[in-house]
Amino acid sequence: MSTEEAPAEPAGKGPSATAAESEPAAAPGPSAAEPGPSGAPRIGRAGSYSKGIARRQEILDRAIEVFRERGADGTSLRRIAEAIGVSHGALLHYFSSREELLVAVYEHAELRRDLDKGDRSQERSVEVMANAAVANLEVPGLVQLYSTLLATSLEVEAGPAKEYFTVRFERVRDNLEQKLREDQEAGYVRSDVDPARTAALIVAASDGLQIQWLLEPSIALQETLETFAVLLAP
Numbered sequence: 001m002s003t004e005e006a007p008a009e010p011a012g013k014g015p016s017a018t019a020a021e022s023e024p025a026a027a028p029g030p031s032a033a034e035p036g037p038s039g040a041p042r043i044g045r046a047g048s049y050s051k052g053i054a055r056r057q058e059i060l061d062r063a064i065e066v067f068r069e070r071g072a073d074g075t076s077l078r079r080i081a082e083a084i085g086v087s088h089g090a091l092l093h094y095f096s097s098r099e100e101l102l103v104a105v106y107e108h109a110e111l112r113r114d115l116d117k118g119d120r121s122q123e124r125s126v127e128v129m130a131n132a133a134v135a136n137l138e139v140p141g142l143v144q145l146y147s148t149l150l151a152t153s154l155e156v157e158a159g160p161a162k163e164y165f166t167v168r169f170e171r172v173r174d175n176l177e178q179k180l181r182e183d184q185e186a187g188y189v190r191s192d193v194d195p196a197r198t199a200a201l202i203v204a205a206s207d208g209l210q211i212q213w214l215l216e217p218s219i220a221l222q223e224t225l226e227t228f229a230v231l232l233a234p
Contacts, residue, residue: 059094063084077097102145125182126188130206134222189232209224
């Protein structure tokens with residue numbers, strides 16, 4: 001998933017320094033409340049025109065590489081802008097706060113991860129969370145970023161992280177519940193378990209095991225999550 005980071009652009013020159021000014025001021029781009037590709041609210045402003053949308057994608061691609069190398073702890077929005085080679089003003093044009101940028105980076109990294117994995121529609125319910133968790137480990141820093149943002153979402157009444165993870169958890173539970181129902185009908189999952197409750201339990205196990213993995217990387221994450229296949233077998 002690594003992309004080669006382009007060289008920093010000189011201040012006051014190139015599209016990075018003029019991103020905010022280069023787009024016409026008429027109709028603003030999508031707000032944080034509008035849906036993104038994953039179905040969750042789009043984080044930050046996408047820009048009014050195709051150039052602005054492409055520029056936002058480029059910023060997120062570069063930011064992913066920076067976080068893979070340096071992590072996200074204790075990094076100001078200005079320092080992030082310097083590290084990815086854009087002006088502070090250009091970054092503020094798309095993301096109004098550090099939290100908003102970090103949530104957008106996580107959403108973008110997760111989307112790239114899913115695209116890299118291709119069609120996953122044939123996965124059985126007990127494989128969904130195990131495969132997703134293992135895929136997270138393949139992107140350095142992604143689990144740490146997820147855990148940091150999730151903790152942030154629990155500390156405030158409102159904000160980008162709170163909004164994003166509330167919607168995301170609901171979506172993940174609903175999708176997994178549907179998978180469990182389909183597998184029950186196909187005879188892969190026992191019929192005496194409640195799909196909604198089981199989905200919530202599997203999501204909780206996946207998140208908890210990833211946190212344990214952060215503390216002790218020797219934990220057999222995939223094998224442990226695949227234990228659900230044994231527990232749910234007819």
